[in-house]
Amino acid sequence: MSDHISGPRALADPIADITDVYAFPSPQQPGHLVMVLNTLPFAAYTAVFSDGLIYRLRLRRVAPVGSGHSARFAAEDDEYTFDVVFGPAGATGDPTVVDQVGTCTTPAGESVAFRVNDTDGGEGHGIRVFGGVRWDPFIMDAPAALKTIATGRLSFTDPGSIYLDGKNVLGLVLEVDLAQLPGAELVGIVAETLTRGTFNVRIERVGRPEVKNLMLAPKQFDQVNRDLEIRDLYNMEDAFKLGDSYGGAYRARLNANLDFWDGLDGAIDWRRTGDAVSHPLTEMVIADFLVVDVTKPYLEQGSFFEIETAALRGQTHRTCGGRSLNDDVMDTLFTQLINAGRGPVIRDGVDQASRPASRSFPYLAAPNPDPPELPHHH
Numbered sequence: 008m009s010d011h012i013s014g015p016r017a018l019a020d021p022i023a024d025i026t027d028v029y030a031f032p033s034p035q036q037p038g039h040l041v042m043v044l045n046t047l048p049f050a051a052y053t054a055v056f057s058d059g060l061i062y063r064l065r066l067r068r069v070a071p072v073g074s075g076h077s078a079r080f081a082a083e084d085d086e087y088t089f090d091v092v093f094g095p096a097g098a099t100g101d102p103t104v105v106d107q108v109g110t111c112t113t114p115a116g117e118s119v120a121f122r123v124n125d126t127d128g129g130e131g132h133g134i135r136v137f138g139g140v141r142w143d144p145f146i147m148d149a150p151a152a153l154k155t156i157a158t159g160r161l162s163f164t165d166p167g168s169i170y171l172d173g174k175n176v177l178g179l180v181l182e183v184d185l186a187q188l189p190g191a192e193l194v195g196i197v198a199e200t201l202t203r204g205t206f207n208v209r210i211e212r213v214g215r216p217e218v219k220n221l222m223l224a225p226k227q228f229d230q231v232n233r234d235l236e237i238r239d240l241y242n243m244e245d246a247f248k249l250g251d252s253y254g255g256a257y258r259a260r261l262n263a264n265l266d267f268w269d270g271l272d273g274a275i276d277w278r279r280t281g282d283a284v285s286h287p288l289t290e291m292v293i294a295d296f297l298v299v300d301v302t303k304p305y306l307e308q309g310s311f312f313e314i315e316t317a318a319l320r321g322q323t324h325r326t327c328g329g330r331s332l333n334d335d336v337m338d339t340l341f342t343q344l345i346n347a348g349r350g351p352v353i354r355d356g357v358d359q360a361s362r363p364a365s366r367s368f369p370y371l372a373a374p375n376p377d378p379p380e381l382p383h384h385h
Contacts, residue, residue: 013219014238022057023210028198030297031331034305034366040183044198045176049381055096055107061201062091069195071318076287078318079294082195082247087114111136133184141178141371142362147337148355167356171379180369195296197246211242214296228267231259261289268344276347299329311336332364
């Protein structure tokens with residue numbers, strides 16, 4: 008689920024559907040930043056990238072603004088953009104072998120080519136890039152989360168199960184020499200898919216996991232926009248500079264759904280201060296990008312959302328933040344949403360992938376040659 012099937016357009020065009028975004032200091036090469044953009048939920052073993060899309064990773068320096076419960080991260084205007092595009096897939100005579108070439112363009116305009124599914128990737132100009140079918144690293148008991156929303160009761164079991172475990176995604180991995188990002192310390196990272204050609208339309212964008220499916224999708228708690236499917240509107244926005252038109256709608260939806268999550272344990276842990284109408288997490292969530300401290304070392308577990316929670320508490324962060332591939336981020340997220348990190352860890356019963364990611368390039372685990380298929384509903 009993390010961002011799988013996150014709106015009507017993603018459902019209609021799954022090739023452009025971003026399933027997850029990860030960003031973390033390289034465990035293999037200090038002084039490098041790794042960014043992972045996964046697309047196409049339930050990818051076939053022979054899936055290819057679209058030659059009609061731009062796969063984009065955007066970085067900006069960010070800084071905390073506001074204090075306490077009104078804290079959030081604001082992005083500078085200067086941007087570093089990495090664009091990846093693909094040629095059409097060629098025939099190889101072997102149905103299990105894909106022949107496709109991708110090209111990554113750096114912020115300086117230099118390009119690096121690579122062959123799809125070649126685990127060595129392509130290298131040059133301070134970056135290394137891989138693209139291909141990989142094992143989906145996302146772990147969560149999605150049906151239990153949906154049941155929680157539907158029933159208003161925590162529905163996780165121990166153990167839980169990863170929904171359709173063994174499914175594949177199309178993964179893009181970029182390892183960037185931080186010399187490309189001079190002076191960077193805290194960076195915000197967002198991934199996008201856009202139409203390719205003379206007119207680029209943003210189809211989807213993803214920063215943090217589950218913002219769309221768990222915090223923006225449920226309609227029933229929102230008294231302001233009860234009937235509005237809001238996620239496609241949200242996807243069209245610039246993560247670093249939200250437009251004015253729909254801000255009220257996003258905030259109303261977030262306020263309602265964040266209140267729902269907070270109340271699941273029977274206690275209100277995110278208390279509004281003074282005359283605040285907004286939930287204390289709303290402004291942090293709506294600045295929707297991963298926040299990474301590129302000066303801190305790689306951490307396998309526990310860095311996700313740590314920079315944000317430190318800012319909300321008025322403390323100094325201790326970790327690299329971001330999101331690493333094996334970090335059980337959903338337990339972190341559920342715990343923050345439900346008890347503000349003050350109570351017991353809220354576990355979804357799934358703690359690791361059955362094929363975890365590695366600590367060396369291209370990090371994502373090898374794909375499943377026979378992945379489970381998405382059940383069709385008639």
